[in-house]
Each structure stands twice: as structure tokens, then as C-alpha cells.
Amino acid sequence: xxxxxxxxxxxxxxxxxxxxxxxxxxxxxxxxxxxxxxxxxxxxxxxxxxxxxxxxxxxxxxxxxxxxxxxxxxxxxxxxxxxxxxxxxxxxxxxxxxxxxxxxxxxxxxxxxxxxxxxxxxxxxxxxxxxxxxxxxxxxxxxxxxxxxxxxxxxxxxxxxxxxxxxxxxxxxxxxxxxxxxxxxxxxxxxxxxxxxxxxxxxxxxxxxxxxxxxxxxxxxxxxxxxxxxxxxxxxxxxxxxxxxxxxxxxxxxxxxxxxxxxxxxxxxxxxxxxxxxxxxxxxxxxxxxxxxxxxxxx
Numbered sequence: 315x316x317x318x319x320x321x322x323x324x325x326x327x328x329x330x331x332x333x334x335x336x337x338x339x340x341x342x343x344x345x346x347x348x349x350x351x352x353x354x355x356x357x358x359x360x361x362x363x364x365x366x367x368x369x370x371x372x373x374x375x376x377x378x379x380x381x382x383x384x385x386x387x388x389x390x391x392x393x394x395x396x397x398x399x400x401x402x403x404x405x406x407x408x409x410x411x412x413x414x415x416x417x418x419x420x421x422x423x424x425x426x427x428x429x430x431x432x433x434x435x436x437x438x439x440x441x442x443x444x445x446x447x448x449x450x451x452x453x454x455x456x457x458x459x460x461x462x463x464x465x466x467x468x469x470x471x472x473x474x475x476x477x478x479x480x481x482x483x484x485x486x487x488x489x490x491x492x493x494x495x496x497x498x499x500x501x502x503x504x505x506x507x508x509x510x511x512x513x514x515x516x517x518x519x520x521x522x523x524x525x526x527x528x529x530x531x532x533x534x535x536x537x538x539x540x541x542x543x544x545x546x547x548x549x550x551x552x553x554x555x556x557x558x559x560x561x562x563x564x565x566x567x568x569x570x571x572x573x574x575x576x577x578x579x580x581x582x583x584x585x586x587x588x589x590x591x592x593x594x595x596x597x598x599x600x601x602x603x604x605x606x607x608x609x610x611x612x613x
Contacts, residue, residue: 347399347438348438348439349397349398349399349438349439350397350398350399350400350401350436350437350438350439350440350442351395351396351397351398351440351441351442352380352395352396352398352406352434352436352441352442352443352444353393353394353395353396353441353442353443353444354378354390354392354393354394354396354408354443354444354445354446355392355393355443355445356392356393356445357375357378357392357410357430357445357446357447357448358371358445358446358447358448359371359372359373359447359448359449360447360448360449361449361450366450366454366456367456367459368450368454368456368459368609368611369456369459369461369525369607369609370461370489370527370607370609372489372527372566372607373410373448373566374412374565374566375392375410375411375412375424375448376391376392376411376412376413376421377389377390377391377392377411377421378390378392378394378408378409378410378411378446379408379409379411379423379429380396380398380406380407380408381406381407381409382398382400382404382405382406382407383405389411389421395441398436400436401436401437401438402435402436403433403434403435404433404434404435404436405431405432405433406431406432406433406434407429407430407431408429408430408432408444408446409423409424409427409429409430410423410424410427410429410446410448411423411424412424412568413568414568414569414570415555415556415567415568415569415570416558416559416567416568424523424568425520425521425613426450426451426454426521426523426611426612426613427448427449427450427451427454428448428449428450428451429448430446430447430448432444432446450611450613451613453613454611454612454613455611455612455613456609456610456611457513457514457515457610457612458509458513458586458608458609458610459608459609459610460607460608460609461489461490461606461607461608462482462490462492462493462494462606463490463491463492467482467510468509468510468511468608469494469507469508469509469510469586469588469608470507470508470510471505471506471507472506472507472508472587479496479497479498479502479505479507480494480495480496480505480507481494481495481497482494482495483495483604486529486604487604487606488527488529488564488606489527489564489606489607490606492606493527493604493605493606494507494604494605494606495602495603495604496588496590496602496603496604496605497600497601497602497603498532498590498594498601499594499600499601500594500596502594503594504589504590504591504594505589505590506587506588506589506590507587507588507589507605508539508547508585508586508587508588509585509586509587511544511545511583511585512541512543512544512545512547512582512583512584512585513544513583513584513585513610514582514583514584515538515571515575515584515610515612516575516612517575517576517580518576519572519575519576519612519613520572520613521572521612521613522570522571522572522575522610522611522612523568523569523570523571523572523610523611523612524536524555524568524569524571524586524608524609524610525566525567525568525569525607525608525609525611526566526567526605526606526607526608526609527564527565527566527605527606527607528558528561528564528565528566528567528603528604528605528606529561529562529563529564529565529603529604530558530560530561530602530603530604531560531562531598531599531601531602531603532560532590532592532595532598532601532602532603533557533558533559533560533590533591533592534557534558534588534589534590534603534605535554535556535557535588535589535590535591536554536555536556536557536558536569536586536587536588536589537552537553537554537555537556537571537574537586537587537589538552538553538555538571538574538575538584538585538586538587539551539552539553539584539585539586539587540553540579540580540581540583540584541581541582541583541584541585542581542582542583543582543583544582544583547585550585551579551581552587553574553577554574555569555570555571555574556569557569557591564604564606566607571610586608586610588605590603
């Protein structure tokens, strides 16, 4: 008798269970509202090369950071199509992002450059195409800019007698007509190129970056040399900021120099240097390093 009651309860429970499950489907699966989209395939950069001497407008921004007045929507790789839960007239700020020191996982919005402010009419289910225009902050300072296009240059070999390693090359230039060429062989196994005079950098400054283009079959190390005198490296202290690996094609890198300037002892002036730390390696063949558009910027 007891087993009969249990079986009856089970049979009565099943229809109730099915009713609960299926009657609740509409609540479990709510209606999904379509998103609005912005699409970014490219960008442009404006520099003031006359009054502020900001150097090249060529940049290598890998991502954009998108925010509204109330929310951060994160980073997106360029090109991208970005879904936004917004509609109507909407303010957006789009910031350019870089890979710090060329490291894939060190991605930040470039702090010396303004974001692109825009107001767009977003429509759900539709795509709005944007091409952001980026500019440096008006308060950004450029103590060193070198594009190797003139007749006098702000960098030289650390050894004045060794001109083999610093030459102006026109055949391999990708930006303008000329670039710096560094060539090594068994008689010239290493080379250090540095700025001809020192420049001031604030030791309490939040953002100090070196930008440059390069093409190389050798790694390049870069850094700063502290000095008490603008024209001569005295009581020098050489501080590496990292470097760039070999690149078969022209590439661009952003080196963060903020921490090495903040670290005591502080100096009145700093000299920029580029150094072939690996030394001559016959297995590489004929080592060649091309550099262009050197730029130190802080803000």
C-alpha cells in the first residue's frame, strides 16, 4: 500500500514539475535589446611641427579606450566594432593606447596625448563609423626631437673618432629622406649613440616617454645618462630603460622613462643614449640598425 502511495505522489508531481519549468521559460529568457555600434578602422594624428616642434605625426596605436560620461567600456584593438548599450545623442571620449616598451600585456592609453571627444547619434542595431583625431596635450614638452632630415643632428657617437657607426642613410629611409644608420663588424663590435647635449627632465613628472622608429636585425638598448652639465657628461650615471628587439620591417616603440628619472640621485640634465648591448655576433651576418624620428616627450 505504501509503495502504491509513493508511486501516485510521483506521478502527480511530474505534471506539476513540467508546468513550472515550461511556464517559466519566458521569464528565464528575457528579451535582449540590440546594441548600438561604433566602428573604428583608422585614426589620424595632428602635430604642431612649427611652433611646438612636436616632430612626426606617425604613431603606432594598437588599441583605443572608449568611455562615456559615466562608464568605461574598455580597450578594443584597431580596427574594431564596439557594441554600446546606448542610444541617441551620446558623448564619447576615445583615447589612443600603446604597448609600453613593446610589451604586449603592458597596454595603456598614451598619457601625453589627448583623447578624441565626440558626440554621436547612436541608433540601436546600427553602426556609426568614426575616425578619431589625436593630438598631444598643449602642455606636453619635447626636449629632444630628431628626424635626421637636416644638416646638423642632435645625436652623435660616444667616441668622436669612430664615425663608422653613425651615418645618415637615404636608401633605407621610410619617413622623409633620411634616417640614422648603425653598422657593426668585427672591428666595431659595439656602438653607443647619444644626444650631443643634455636636456632637463622633471624628477617629479608623471609621464616621460621616448618614441622612435626602427628597423634592425640586432636588439637596441636605450636609456638616459645623468649629468650636472648640459654640454658635457660629467659624473655620469647611465640608466637603461629597456629596448627594442630586432624587427625586419620598420616598427615603432614607446619607452617609459618615468621611473628612471624619478629614481635618486637626481640630475640637472640628461643625455639620451642608444646602445648595442649584444655586441658583434658573426652569426647574425652584417648587423644593421636603422633609427628615425627620435622624440622625448613629457607632460
